[in-house]
Amino acid sequence: MAHIDYYFGTPSPWSYLAGDRLERIAARHGATITYKPVDLMQLFDRTGGVRPADRHPSRLEMRAQELQRWSRHLGMPLNLRPAFWPVNPAPSSYAIIAAQQAGGGDLAGLVQSFLRAVWAEEENIADDQVIRAKLSAAGFDPALADKGLFVGAETFGRNLEEAVAAGVFGAPFYILRDSDARFWGQDRLDFLDRELAAP
Template sequence: MASIDYYLGTISPYVYLAGTRLEEIAQKHGATVTYKPVDLMQLFDRTGGIRPADRHASRMEYRAQELQRWADYLGVPFNLKPAHWPVNMAPSSYAVIAAQDAGGGNLGALVNGFANAVWAEERDISDDAVIRDLLGKHGFDPELADKGLFIGAETYARNLEQAVEAGAFGAPFYVVRETGQRFWGQDRLDFLDRHLASL
């Protein structure tokens, strides 16, 4: 059975566009997924990327066109300029980490819920009330928003180091542990699917 490390940023538009396709692919192949939220801005800094605020205008203009194209293609609502972006990723990331440790809910739906809240619902995912609401909606104890903050911070920092070591440099980023094969971007999920089918 394959094991997938999923490096993600809860505010990433590409994580939003990925939806729950990773979970569907993993289920089809009997693979397990370990969710590893990371600070995307630090990941960019550490791996030669450029933060969106510092990118050339031509790159950002193309990004805007491409994001809208993908949203239209996938048939999902998308707000190119959400009210709460960028926003501190740490609180929602700690919630994902705590939920993964606690179990009992739908972790893939929770991750998608945070991204959906940013890019389709105009919600602030650094707000405690929003985090509690999303935890509850996806089968987790809303109190996890306040539990394990120290462990969450430690894991969040460790995830960044592991992402760099694994060769990740953006999000969503999928690494198949058994083979070392890496897949960057929601538009590479079909290749991940094909790879898992070959194992």
Template sequence: MAHIDYYLGTISPWCYLAGDRLERIAKEHKATVTYKPVDLMQLFPRTGGLKPADRHESRLDYRMQELTRWAAYLKVPFNLRPAHFPVNMAPSSYVVIAAQAAGEGDIGALVRGFLRAVWAENRDVSDDAVIRDVLAANGFDPAIADKGLFVGAEQYGRNLEDAVAAGVFGAPFYVVRETGQKFWGQDRLTFLADHLATA
């Protein structure tokens, strides 16, 4: 059985556009997934990239065009300029990690809930009330926001180190543990599916 490490940012528009395709692919190929939220603003400069705010205007302009195109192609609601972006990813990331460690519930749905809150609902996922609401809306106990956050914070830091060690430099990024094959971007999910079918 294949195992996929999914490196993500809880405010990444590209992770939002990935939707539930990873989960559907994993189910089809009987693969398991570990969700690994990372601090993208630290990951980018550590792996030769730039934070979005530091990128050249031409890159930012193209990014906006691509986001608009992909949202239209995938037929998903998308606010190109959300009211709360960027915000601190740590609180929502801690909650994802704590919920996963608890071993209950649909972590993929929880991740998508945070991403949808940013890119379709104009909500601030660094706000405690929003975090609790997203937990509840996706079948989790809102009290997770109070539990395991020290462990979440520690794992969040480890996820960054794991990402750098694994050759991850953006999000969404998928690494198949058994083969070491890496797939960067929601537009590479078809390649991931093909790899799992033949691995």
């Protein structure tokens, strides 16, 4: 059975635009997914990237145009200037990590709800009440927001180290564990699909 390591950031617009396509692809091919939220700002620092605030205006303008194009193409609403961005990714990431460990709910739905909260719903994903509401809506115990703090912090840091070691430098980033085939960006999901379909 194929397995996908999925590296992403909860405040990432490109991870948001991936929607549920990864999950549909995985289901089609009987693949499993491990969700690995990372601190993208630290990842950029470690791998030669540039934080958005430090990018040249021409790059920021191109990013804005591309986000709008993809938003329209995918039919997904996106606010280019969300009320709560930048935002601390740690609390929502800890919640995802704790939920993944606990099991029993809709983990993919939880991940997507945090991404949607930033880019389409004007919610603060670092706010405890928002985190609890998202956990509950996805079928998890909202108390995981507290219970998972230690394990979440430990795993969040480890995810960053694993990402750097695995060649990850942006998000979303998908790695097929068996073959080490790597795919960067929501616009590469079709290639991931083809890779899984190959004999």
